[in-house]
Amino acid sequence: xxxxxxxxxxxxxxxxxxxxxxxxxxxxxxxxxxxxxxxxxxxxxxxxxxxxxxxxxxxxxxxxxxxxxxxxxxxxxxxxxxxxxxxxxxxxxxxxxxxxxxxxxxxxxxxxxxxxxxxxxxxxxxxxxxxxxxxxxxxxxxxxxxxxxxxxxxxxxxxxxxxxxxxxxxxxxxxxxxxxxxxxxxxxxxxxxxxxxxxxxxxxxxxxxxxxxxxxxxxxxxxxxxxxxxxxxxxxxxxxxxxxxxxxxxxxxxxxxxxxxxxxxxxxxxxxxxxxxxxxxxxxxxxxxxxxxxxx
Amino acid sequence: xxxxxxxxxxxxxxxxxxxxxxxxxxxxxxxxxxxxxxxxxxxxxxxxxxxxxxxxxxxxxxxxxxxxxxxxxxxxxxxxxxxxxxxxxxxxxxxxxxxxxxxxxxxxxxxxxxxxxxxxxxxxxxxxxxxxxxxxxxxxxxxxxxxxxxxxxxxxxxxxxxxxxxxxxxxxxxxxxxxxxxxxxxxxxxxxxxxxxxxxxxxxxxxxxxxxxxxxxxxxxxxxxxxxxxxxxxxxxxxxxxxxxxxxxxxxxxxxxxxxxxxxxxxxxxxxxxxxxxxxxxxxxxxxxxxxxxxxxxxxxxxxxxxxxxxxxxxxxxxxxxxxxxxxxxxxxxxxxxxxxxxxxxxxxxxxxxxxxxxxxxxx
Amino acid sequence: xxxxxxxxxxxxxxxxxxxxxxxxxxxxxxxxxxxxxxxxxxxxxxxxxxxxxxxxxxxxxxxxxxxxxxxxxxxxxxxxxxxxxxxxxxxxxxxxxxxxxxxxxxxxxxxxxxxxxxxxxxxxxxxxxxxxxxxxxxxxxxxxxxxxxxxxxxxxxxxxxxxxxxxxxxxxxxxxxxxxxxxxxxxxxxxxxxxxxxxxxxxxxxxxxxxxxxxxxxxxxxxxxxxxxxxxxxxxxxxxxxxxxxxxxxxxxxxxxxxxxxxxxxxxxxxxxxxxxxx
Numbered sequence: 034x035x036x037x038x039x040x041x042x043x044x045x046x047x048x049x050x051x052x053x054x055x056x057x058x059x060x061x062x063x064x065x066x067x068x069x070x071x072x073x074x075x076x077x078x079x080x081x082x083x084x085x086x087x088x089x090x091x092x093x094x095x096x097x098x099x100x101x102x103x104x105x106x107x108x109x110x111x112x113x114x115x116x117x118x119x120x121x122x123x124x125x126x127x128x129x130x131x132x133x134x135x136x137x138x139x140x141x142x143x144x145x146x147x148x149x150x151x152x153x154x155x156x157x158x159x160x161x162x163x164x165x166x167x168x169x170x171x172x173x174x175x176x177x178x179x180x181x182x183x184x185x186x187x188x189x190x191x192x193x194x195x196x197x198x199x200x201x202x203x204x205x206x207x208x209x210x211x212x213x214x215x216x217x218x219x220x221x222x223x224x225x226x227x228x229x230x231x232x233x234x235x236x237x238x239x240x241x242x243x244x245x246x247x248x249x250x251x252x253x254x255x256x257x258x259x260x261x262x263x264x265x266x267x268x269x270x271x272x273x274x275x276x277x278x279x280x281x282x283x284x285x286x287x288x289x290x291x292x293x294x295x296x297x298x299x300x301x302x303x304x305x306x307x308x309x310x311x312x313x314x315x316x317x318x319x320x321x322x323x324x325x326x327x328x329x
Numbered sequence: 330x331x332x333x334x335x336x337x338x339x340x341x342x343x344x345x346x347x348x349x350x351x352x353x354x355x356x357x358x359x360x361x362x363x364x365x366x367x368x369x370x371x372x373x374x375x376x377x378x379x380x381x382x383x384x385x386x387x388x389x390x391x392x393x394x395x396x397x398x399x400x401x402x403x404x405x406x407x408x409x410x411x412x413x414x415x416x417x418x419x420x421x422x423x424x425x426x427x428x429x430x431x432x433x434x435x436x437x438x439x440x441x442x443x444x445x446x447x448x449x450x451x452x453x454x455x456x457x458x459x460x461x462x463x464x465x466x467x468x469x470x471x472x473x474x475x476x477x478x479x480x481x482x483x484x485x486x487x488x489x490x491x492x493x494x495x496x497x498x499x500x501x502x503x504x505x506x507x508x509x510x511x512x513x514x515x516x517x518x519x520x521x522x523x524x525x526x527x528x529x530x531x532x533x534x535x536x537x538x539x540x541x542x543x544x545x546x547x548x549x550x551x552x553x554x555x556x557x558x559x560x561x562x563x564x565x566x567x568x569x570x571x572x573x574x575x576x577x578x579x580x581x582x583x584x585x586x587x588x589x590x591x592x593x594x595x596x597x598x599x600x601x602x603x604x605x606x607x608x609x610x611x612x613x614x615x616x617x618x619x620x621x622x623x624x625x626x627x628x629x630x631x632x633x634x635x636x637x638x639x640x641x642x643x644x645x646x647x648x649x650x651x652x653x654x655x656x657x658x659x660x661x662x663x664x665x666x667x668x669x670x671x672x673x674x675x676x677x678x679x680x681x682x683x684x685x686x687x688x689x690x691x692x693x
Numbered sequence: 694x695x696x697x698x699x700x701x702x703x704x705x706x707x708x709x710x711x712x713x714x715x716x717x718x719x720x721x722x723x724x725x726x727x728x729x730x731x732x733x734x735x736x737x738x739x740x741x742x743x744x745x746x747x748x749x750x751x752x753x754x755x756x757x758x759x760x761x762x763x764x765x766x767x768x769x770x771x772x773x774x775x776x777x778x779x780x781x782x783x784x785x786x787x788x789x790x791x792x793x794x795x796x797x798x799x800x801x802x803x804x805x806x807x808x809x810x811x812x813x814x815x816x817x818x819x820x821x822x823x824x825x826x827x828x829x830x831x832x833x834x835x836x837x838x839x840x841x842x843x844x845x846x847x848x849x850x851x852x853x854x855x856x857x858x859x860x861x862x863x864x865x866x867x868x869x870x871x872x873x874x875x876x877x878x879x880x881x882x883x884x885x886x887x888x889x890x891x892x893x894x895x896x897x898x899x900x901x902x903x904x905x906x907x908x909x910x911x912x913x914x915x916x917x918x919x920x921x922x923x924x925x926x927x928x929x930x931x932x933x934x935x936x937x938x939x940x941x942x943x944x945x946x947x948x949x950x951x952x953x954x955x956x957x958x959x960x961x962x963x964x965x966x967x968x969x970x971x972x
Contacts, residue, residue, distance in 0.1 A: 045790035048783035049806065049846045056843030057809045057817065064820035074823075123709060130706070137706070139958050140713060146950040147717075148904030150922045151943050155716045158723070158936060166719050169736035199716070211962045219414030222381050227428035227479070228402040237427070241418040252807075256848075259813025263906040263922075267929075281815045281907075288819050289911070301816035308811040316804060327417045327461025 120205020212246030588653030607687030784849025856890030
């Protein structure tokens with residue numbers, strides 16, 4: 034490395050790298066190591082009991098894990114797509130409003146600021162079969178039998194998805210609205226003169242201009258997919274009968290309840306790779322979308 | 330290929346009137362330029378023709394159809410925008426073919442027409458590039474190509490050259506003119522630059538505050554300005570303009586300036602003037618020349634004055650001097666050295682002075 | 694026809710507003726409701742009687758403490774504020790470097806920092822728990838602060854990079870030709886100009902710490918370092934839930950967050966959309 038590397042920018046970035054190194058990188062190296070041991074919290078000496086790839090083999094053989102993994106992928110696919118779709122719809126809606134747009138935009142942001150744990154609690158309260166807002170509301174219309182939203186094995190997952198979508202749609206709405214407001218007027222007018230109807234304008238001009246914003250939202254969003262843990266943890270705890278178990282709640286269960294750290298760490302690595310893959314994928318898409326628009 | 334007609338066109342934004350009662354007939358194949366200072370309503374007019382702006386009153390015809398209620402896409406016009414409005418995510422070729430693709434033309438037809446436009450504008454090398462990889466002039470050309478490809482009834486240009494540097498602007502101006510000769514289509518062109526208007530137009534419409542000041546060929550506007558505004562707007566440097574009052578000195582009418590300088594009223598104007606009338610008289614820079622370096626006109630008035638500043642431009646020299654307290658500019662075409670503070674005698678060609686009403690600004 | 698469209702449009706907007714606001718409002722109302730009312734059936738939409746019982750109890754105004762909410766609140770305030778100040782300081786330095794300098798591996802370093810942020814809290818909590826226990830900073834505010842600093846740095850870099858990029862380079866160049874050093878130019882010109890944006894980044898960092906659960910639930914153990922989101926779980930035991938109490942603590946948690954959001958909303962959006970290294 035040349036001396037230049039250690040000047041200016043490097044010194045400015047160094048503290049960030051140190052902080053991340055100490056809190057994220059070193060622990061990850063450590064956990065990578067423990068994923069090759071039979072480390073159990075209750076038996077400290079097991080830290081040095083090297084078992085090779087056994088944890089990973091167990092992972093591959095573990096059907097419960099694969100269920101949780103598949104469920105997580107399905108969960109993310111459904112939730113991210115719906116959030117994007119609703120966010121786009123809301124952004125288009127608000128973009129049409131001239132009066133009170135700012136106020137509406139501010140209100141839109143509020144769910145973003147709810148702690149996931151709070152979102153989970155809030156929806157646990159709403160979906161409660163006995164005292165929940167939803168069942169009370171249905172009661173008004175004559176549905177007197179309480180629907181067990183969080184206890185039924187199919188409804189529970191749907192309920193969690195509703196909570197997750199409620200909390201995160203606004204990120205998409207806000208960013209896409211910013212994108213809509215930033216589209217120059219001329220290309221749209223040019224397209225109208227060129228013979229486009231409103232749907233064609235949307236498809237050929239508006240949407241390509243929105244692409245970078247869609248990927249910014251997806252990138253930012255994918256940084257935080259792991260926070261779904263909080264919501265599931267408080268709403269169902271992975272139940273009923275593990276029907277809502279996602280990879281993150283399974284890590285917590287194996288790691289802390291069963292104290293099986295080595296195995297849990299192996300699973301952690303899968304979840305980390307999952308998050309990083311999502312983020313990386315959307316980030317490269319973002320760069321490509323910007324290049325496509327000539328924004329470098 | 331069609332004529333465009335505007336009948337009593339009005340545009341209001343709330344209480345503000347942007348364009349008022351505008352009437353205009355643009356015959357087929359004419360190159361018409363709308364010119365005026367910013368905010369005069371020229372762009373609004375163009376955008377109403379394009380259908381991008383709703384019309385508050387009156388009717389617009391393209392061909393023999395009223396198009397007031399038609400969407401831009403149904404008017405069969407093309408527009409070139411000030412900042413080109415190229416689609417940044419499409420290549421040059423895709424930009425050019427876009428309107429045809431939307432119109433569901435078949436592929437071969439699109440290809441031949443795009444090819445044709447590419448050849449006309451010399452864009453062969455750039456077909457696969459994106460707008461961000463093009464220079465200003467190249468983008469301008471693509472924007473024009475996009476308009477050509479549609480084979481529209483009329484081309485609309487909205488200040489297309491104002492984002493280019495001076496040299497490119499002159500070059501593109503020539504290209505647009507050539508293009509018009511080749512394509513033989515109606516062109517409506519908006520600019521605030523009078524030089525552009527003069528060089529390009531078959532006819533010019535000068536607008537001010539939403540109203541047409543004058544319509545005419547470039548030479549008509551230059552030689553016979555209908556109003557004081559037109560007189561000062563057309564021509565560079567701007568026409569010298571001096572306020573005066575008509576006085577009678579021993580039976581002859583004089584124009585007396587506010588500083589008490591009296592100039593004899595040109596003979597052919599005498600009958601249309603009355604004593605005591607307030608007027609403006611104007612003359613172009615080339616009609617007041619230093620006697621020493623030029624010929625004395627047949628009918629002239631002479632002014633002895635000190636030079637404030639001289640700007641030698643090569644083929645011509647601009648000399649700034651004072652007529653009373655008003656600064657006037659003189660233009661001479663002989664390459665003589667003139668210095669500031671030189672005392673010179675100027676001759677004003679009285680046959681080429683323009684007189685305007687003091688209040689209305691209308692030509693006398 | 695146009696009229697119907699317009700009405701349908703505004704109904705849709707209204708529906709949206711209800712969807713966004715109702716859950717929060719319901720929590721808020723429940724926090725001020727007498728406990729028996731929560732269980733009443735059919736529901737009592739508007740409380741017969743408003744009470745601040747839950748709050749007085751929570752903040753032990755009448756001497757009896759079931760949940761030490763005040764201590765949790767203080768922990769949350771201290772941990773969130775301190776970690777925000779540190780994260781913003783070092784994150785801003787990084788953001789400035791990415792916005793203003795060109796150096797080898799810039800994009801990869803930026804991406805790596807962002808990817809470090811993508812590590813899910815629960816996955817990170819396992820090794821952190823062990824390591825922090827080993828070096829004795831488990832269950833301390835210091836440990837939690839350290840974690841939150843690292844978690845907030847990448848996103849702060851993303852945001853501040855965007856804000857600095859929006860300030861023309863010439864601004865600092867003019868200042869430097871006027872006799873400033875690079876640092877003085879930064880301090881006197883670029884920092885004030887980026888001020889509102891950095892404020893937004895700070896509030897974003899604050900909220901992330903304020904709202905974080907997965908990590909804190911593992912590395913805080915007692916009242917000594919527990920934050921509000923963890924404290925909230927005190928109301929939830931194996932078989933019963935104190936709904937009213939949870940609603941009340943939820944209100945305590947959400948009000949500062951809403952106020953802060955309100956202050957920064959405008960700058961936040963522009964920072965999010967501008968950031969992310971463009972080459």
